[in-house]
Amino acid sequence: MSTASSVDKSAVGLGERQFHIGIAPGEVSTVALLPGDPFRVPLVAEFLTDVKEVAHNREHKTMTGMYKGRMITATSTGMGCPSTAIAVEELIRVGVTSFIRVGSSAGLQAGVKPGDLLVSEGALRNDGTTAAYAHHGFPAVPDLRITLELAEAARELTAGTTASVHSGINASDDAFYAETPEWIAELNQLGVLNVEMESAALYVVARLRGVRAGMICSTSSNLFDGTSLYDGVDTALKDGWMRSIEAALEVAVRLEL
Numbered sequence: 612m613s614t615a616s617s618v619d620k621s622a623v624g625l626g627e628r629q630f631h632i633g634i635a636p637g638e639v640s641t642v643a644l645l646p647g648d649p650f651r652v653p654l655v656a657e658f659l660t661d662v663k664e665v666a667h668n669r670e671h672k673t674m675t676g677m678y679k680g681r682m683i684t685a686t687s688t689g690m691g692c693p694s695t696a697i698a699v700e701e702l703i704r705v706g707v708t709s710f711i712r713v714g715s716s717a718g719l720q721a722g723v724k725p726g727d728l729l730v731s732e733g734a735l736r737n738d739g740t741t742a743a744y745a746h747h748g749f750p751a752v753p754d755l756r757i758t759l760e761l762a763e764a765a766r767e768l769t770a771g772t773t774a775s776v777h778s779g780i781n782a783s784d785d786a787f788y789a790e791t792p793e794w795i796a797e798l799n800q801l802g803v804l805n806v807e808m809e810s811a812a813l814y815v816v817a818r819l820r821g822v823r824a825g826m827i828c829s830t831s832s833n834l835f836d837g838t839s840l841y842d843g844v845d846t847a848l849k850d851g852w853m854r855s856i857e858a859a860l861e862v863a864v865r866l867e868l
């Protein structure tokens with residue numbers, strides 16, 4: 612487990628430019644939206660004015676722009692906790708103090724359907740990365756105010772649509788192709804709402820570094836009832852991504868993140 616005696620990597624980088632994300636202090640906002648996929652960063656930019664591409668190094672693409680008078684950053688984390696922890700650590704070093712992951716996630720409870728919005732109230736840490744940061748009993752929890760505002764904005768944005776909003780605990784897994792039927796059944800019986808792959812690292816690193824984090828996802832599939840979209844990207848999933856992004860932007864403005 613990492614402790615105060617961790618190797619000092621504060622000087623890792625290209626001058627002030629961070630080694631993996633390729634960003635220097637002053638180039639980003641205090642709030643960052645975090646999709647997993649670099650190809651979804653331009654979807655955030657569709658809501659913004661004065662858009663700039665700041666950097667694209669490895670899986671981390673970063674754009675900035677303005678939304679209702681606030682500067683917003685969007686950076687992709689890549690898939691999984693290792694690259695998410697790196698992105699979050701480096702974004703903190705260049706000035707980000709609030710993070711909202713705008714992800715995709717699979718439902719685990721009956722009635723969660725593609726395109727529904729999933730607001731995270733905590734993550735089950737089924738990953739390896741956070742074990743290097745904290746005792747296994749340390750909770751992976753989002754910021755309460757961001758979480759409540761995300762749920763409120765999501766309800767407003769889905770009013771009059773076929774999409775629903777669900778809030779609850781999600782699992783954060785490492786191994787997309789090693790999720791067994793037994794594991795899915797166990798999560799379902801525990802009442803876990805959905806599964807994705809980045810929130811454990813986001814929440815634990817954010818807590819340890821004293822910054823805020825939250826997550827809203829669009830539902831890609833339902834592993835409990837077998838609804839699958841993995842043979843193609845469905846319009847419901849895309850609609851959910853756009854509503855998640857808009858909800859996160861509204862929260863950034865309302866909470867002045």
Ligand SMILES: O=P(O)(O)O[C@H]1O[C@H](CO)[C@@H](O)[C@H]1O
Pocket residue numbers: 646647648689690691713714715716787806807808809
């Ligand atoms: O679409 P993103 O945000 O990457 O999220 C989900 O999609 C990937 C798996 O297909 C994992 O990263 C998972 O967390």
Ligand SMILES: O=c1cc[nH]c(=O)[nH]1
Pocket residue numbers: 715716717784786787790806807808831834
């Ligand atoms: O871990 C994950 C994340 C999204 N979808 C899945 O099926 N599994």
